[in-house]
Amino acid sequence: MAEHDPVRDAARYRVRRDSPTGQEPSEQGEDAAPPGRMENRHLWVDVLVDQAVARGEFDNLALAGKPIPGITAHDPDWWLKALIEREQISGVLPEAIQLRKDDAVLADRLDALRTEQQVRDAVEEFNARVVSARRQLLGGPPVVTPLRDVEHEVHEWSARRLPPPGPPAPAAEPPRRRHGWRRRGRSG
Template sequence: MNDKNQWKRTESVQDRLIREAQERGEFDNLKGRGKPLRNLTGPGARDWVTQWVQREDLTGVLPPELALRKEAEQIVDTCADLRTEPEVREVVESLNRRIREMRLRPPSGHYRGPESFLRTVSADRVVNEWRERRSTL
């Protein structure tokens, strides 16, 4: 008995829900319908992900590379309430140690090019900015 329907693939729950929503017209008036998605290829392709993560403040769910990049960008704010220069230097060195460790691990994503290389943070620069902020208080 060779019934062609015997081998017919069954529709997944997700596919069924999407198909039913399409049939009801729930996707007909979406913003940007018919327009290409931006920033999915080329040199800035990863920037849209970074911007989305920052805009949505998705802490705790970032790949290690992005979490460290965000931490490096906010290091001066992180150190703002510290009382002494050695405390500031300790926080910066802790970040730099984790950055160096990350460089030794394989990337968490499919591709890590030169644009994703994260430099260590200058403790002297952070201390100088920390001092400037304290002098204005």
């Protein structure tokens, strides 16, 4: 009993429609088995690719005839690096390197906090991560990230939160002396 698969039926319809003879490849006298079988799927894919080429779907591609950007012959992990950059994946670096990155943006992270206690907690959590990484339990590169002084960071955070000084207020002008003459409007 043949299975009735709507996806396969639709694909067969497209092959018959796009074929010059109006027949499936197995009906065209080729020795290929029915394309739906797993062991012959490469034949089905070849037919679909040939039809796409005939329709011109591969014409005028952006990188036609050019090397794929970002691939170097000496870097076998080019695809992994591209994935990390494209998807902005973080947290998969060795802790020493991740700490360097976090150290560089710590001031921005602290500026987003609202209270001194939150700033203290964030700096203490950062320092705990540095101490833990220095123990080198998991190995990896050496940790060169310095510990942060909590009170200094709180002071710096407070200074960044103050509004910038505005332009100096203009000095009060001395009162004008009246000279006894006035402008008179024309009456006439």
